Amino acid sequence: MFQKLLLSIVLFCAISVVAFFLVIKVIDFNEYKPKIHKAIKDSTGYEVAIKGDVALSLSPVGITVFDVELSNPNFKPEIPFATLGSFAIALEIAPLFYKEIKVKYIEIDRLHVNIEKIKEGKFNFDLALSKGASEKKTKETKTSQESNATLSSEMPFPLVNINKVKFSKAHIAYHDHVLGSKILAENVAIDVHDIQYDRAKQTKLQALVFKADVLIEKASYEHFTLQGFSMDANMKDANIVMENLAYTFLEGDFQGSGSLDLSGKNPKLALKQKVDSLKLSELTKVFWKKPFLEGAANGELKLACSLGDIATFKNTLNGFVHADGKNITLKGYDIDAIALSLKDPQNLNIVQLINGNLGIAEGGASVLQHVAVHTDLGYGEIKLSDVALSSAKHRIAAKGALQIVEEKLLDVTLAILDAKGCASFEQTLVGSFKKPALKVDETTINTIANVALSLFGKTKKVVAETPKETVNCIPFYEGVVKHPEIK
Numbered sequence: 001m002f003q004k005l006l007l008s009i010v011l012f013c014a015i016s017v018v019a020f021f022l023v024i025k026v027i028d029f030n031e032y033k034p035k036i037h038k039a040i041k042d043s044t045g046y047e048v049a050i051k052g053d054v055a056l057s058l059s060p061v062g063i064t065v066f067d068v069e070l071s072n073p074n075f076k077p078e079i080p081f082a083t084l085g086s087f088a089i090a091l092e093i094a095p096l097f098y099k100e101i102k103v104k105y106i107e108i109d110r111l112h113v114n115i116e117k118i119k120e121g122k123f124n125f126d127l128a129l130s131k132g133a134s135e136k137k138t139k140e141t142k143t144s145q146e147s148n149a150t151l152s153s154e155m156p157f158p159l160v161n162i163n164k165v166k167f168s169k170a171h172i173a174y175h176d177h178v179l180g181s182k183i184l185a186e187n188v189a190i191d192v193h194d195i196q197y198d199r200a201k202q203t204k205l206q207a208l209v210f211k212a213d214v215l216i217e218k219a220s221y222e223h224f225t226l227q228g229f230s231m232d233a234n235m236k237d238a239n240i241v242m243e244n245l246a247y248t249f250l251e252g253d254f255q256g257s258g259s260l261d262l263s264g265k266n267p268k269l270a271l272k273q274k275v276d277s278l279k280l281s282e283l284t285k286v287f288w289k290k291p292f293l294e295g296a297a298n299g300e301l302k303l304a305c306s307l308g309d310i311a312t313f314k315n316t317l318n319g320f321v322h323a324d325g326k327n328i329t330l331k332g333y334d335i336d337a338i339a340l341s342l343k344d345p346q347n348l349n350i351v352q353l354i355n356g357n358l359g360i361a362e363g364g365a366s367v368l369q370h371v372a373v374h375t376d377l378g379y380g381e382i383k384l385s386d387v388a389l390s391s392a393k394h395r396i397a398a399k400g401a402l403q404i405v406e407e408k409l410l411d412v413t414l415a416i417l418d419a420k421g422c423a424s425f426e427q428t429l430v431g432s433f434k435k436p437a438l439k440v441d442e443t444t445i446n447t448i449a450n451v452a453l454s455l456f457g458k459t460k461k462v463v464a465e466t467p468k469e470t471v472n473c474i475p476f477y478e479g480v481v482k483h484p485e486i487k
Helices: 002-026 029-044 094-098 131-154 280-288 310-316 335-343 350-355 442-455
Strands: 047-050 054-058 061-071 082-091 101-109 112-117 160-162 164-176 181-197 208-221 224-236 239-249 252-261 268-279 296-306 318-333 362-378 381-390 395-403 408-417 423-432 436-438
Touching: 029 047, 160 181, 239 268, 268 280, 296 310, 318 335, 335 362, 381 408
Parallel strands: 101 160, 101 164, 112 164
Antiparallel strands: 047 061, 054 061, 061 082, 082 101, 082 112, 164 181, 181 208, 208 224, 224 239, 239 252, 252 268, 268 296, 296 318, 318 362, 362 381, 381 395, 395 408, 408 423, 423 436
């Protein structure tokens, strides 16, 4: 008798569930689209248009909305600033009986977001409410919050748990009309999973825990292009740890790790990367508009900074950058001719070199046997710790520092070295990045006087030029670049 009763209950429940799904299946949810549009407009202020179908799925239980547009009624309402190819959400059934909502997954396909910063300093998604409307909105929000607080005290609101959120084929564009800059990320895929929320934590970000896989086919900013970006991310205690961080930049392969600390007022970014086969032609083309170097370099960097405005970035940037390359072709310039011209003060000085007035040094080409650049960054300065190159006949090194906040040269000295690493010739630069100048010392004064006399046809020098004595000198450079073997 008991078995028959139990079987009857099971059959009743099964038939009820099947009937429920059949009823839901025959409902045309497209009839409710106008009500959905109005509800979203009333709660957010944005215009939403569902142009596609609203479909229900039974395995898993969920709903999918196709072809959605989101626009700002107060700024170009005819042009949506965000579109969705489809939005799907699936629920787990069992937790509903315990007044819990568990989302199995949320999938967003072909999200296209176009963010613009207009000349007034506002964004295209800003609602720009008038004063009266703003006060009304604030009053409605306050009333709603009070109502929700009362309701939550009377009955517990079900906790929403989301297991997985997935974005596929997303495109994000940002256009700053004030600065005239553009940022574009194409074909973005983000899979966020193992999502947890610890309500015992102090802040919402600290409470959020998740893992994520990120792929970006291409990202560009002005003349810079990054391709094949991928990483595995872990979020815990408001800190995102990035492992297997890899991408291609300037045709070089970057691999390493990083972290993004969101616990403070300003986010803090840290990167540790190794670089393989960085194409110097692309590097010089991007920064100097001319591919005057041909070859590749390997390197390593370890950088950390606080994100914010430019001043914050420059003041907090610290770490090091190292690059090393061999057999690099310098196109259009003969480095040995430049070195000889520098030794003759009547021909050339470093300021002329920087300004492009190379005279007899122009033309031809050079093969740089070894180029090394190691800089240490901190306190708003870039220290030239090991910067040198060697050509067929000369070895040249640089010392000093660059003040990147005020964009000043801090005694940047360029020296032509002998085999012992002592300086047989050196000149020191000061001033700003845009207007460098030779540091005025006794040698510089004598050089200027010699050039002035030569203009009047006098060949006698104010101070007799003698080769610099380097027998007992203190080496100017003791880095990794060796002196060339002159045959």
